[in-house]
Amino acid sequence: MRLKNIFFLSFMFLSILQNLSGQQIIDYGLKVYKKANCMGCHKWHGDGGPGYGGAAMSLRTTGLDREGLKLLIACGRPGTNMPFFDKKAYVDDRCFGLKFEDFEGDEKNRPLRAKALLNKRQIDQLTDFIINDLKGKQLDKEFCVKFFGKPTRSCENL
Ligand code: HEC
Numbered sequence: 001m002r003l004k005n006i007f008f009l010s011f012m013f014l015s016i017l018q019n020l021s022g023q024q025i026i027d028y029g030l031k032v033y034k035k036a037n038c039m040g041c042h043k044w045h046g047d048g049g050p051g052y053g054g055a056a057m058s059l060r061t062t063g064l065d066r067e068g069l070k071l072l073i074a075c076g077r078p079g080t081n082m083p084f085f086d087k088k089a090y091v092d093d094r095c096f097g098l099k100f101e102d103f104e105g106d107e108k109n110r111p112l113r114a115k116a117l118l119n120k121r122q123i124d125q126l127t128d129f130i131i132n133d134l135k136g137k138q139l140d141k142e143f144c145v146k147f148f149g150k151p152t153r154s155c156e157n158l
Contacts, residue, residue, distance in 0.1 A: 029129025030147065032122045036085060036114065044147050044154070046134040054081050059134045069127045071095075073118070076111050078103065083114040085123065 033039065041056035042048045048056035064072060075095035076084035084090070090100045090111050103110045118126070133143060144155035 027129060027133075027146070028122075029125040029127070030133070032118065032126040033129055036116050036118055036122075036126070038126075041081065045139045045143075046130075047139065056081070059130050060137060060139070062130075062135055066127055066131060069130055070123055073123050073126060076114070078111045079109040081112065083112040085114045085116075085118040087117045 038059075041051055042059055043056075046059040048058045062069070072082070074084060074086035075089050076082045078098075084095065086094065089095045090098060090103075093099070095111075100111070133146075137143070139158065141151075141155050141158040144158055145151050148154065
């Protein structure tokens with residue numbers, strides 16, 4: 001009986017280790033990054049770059065902390081092409097205390113609504129992904145393979 005327990009426990013332990021080292025763990029934040037099409041502007045590598053309507057900033061060199069990132073994703077950055085992803089943004093006072101009506105007559109600063117909106121949990125997961133995989137990190141092959149789910153041509157020269 002005791003031997004059986006030891007067997008069982010070591011089996012559990014080994015499978016946990018395998019999960020931690022392998023690719024089995026789903027990165028929900030990465031899923032959100034794709035679903036919300038952050039890559040449409042910040043690119044798959046997160047370094048941003050020139051695109052339609054101005055350059056998206058690099059998420060690798062951002063100086064924003066966790067709270068700053070969450071707020072920026074929820075509220076976007078009025079006056080730039082960074083859209084807001086929270087459906088209550090500028091409806092109540094969660095975004096810098098500003099509402100849509102504050103932008104009346106000021107078309108060029110009017111906040112842009114993202115094509116796909118995100119809930120709080122998704123914004124949290126996405127923020128974890130930015131902090132764990134992008135902020136302050138160099139682009140490398142490991143990230144590339146994780147992003148595409150397999151080695152692709154983009155990963156070859158990394
Ligand atoms: C339509 C293009 C577009 C999309 C889609 C977009 N962004 Fe942006 N983002 C921008 C632009 C442009 C800027 C630069 C704003 C500026 O000039 O201050 C920016 C800035 C940012 C910043 C600020 C970086 C800093 O250091 O100040 C963060 C963080 C960010 N985006 C995250 C995201 C995330 C996460 C997503 C997906 C949920 C996303 N963006 C989707 C265009 C986009």
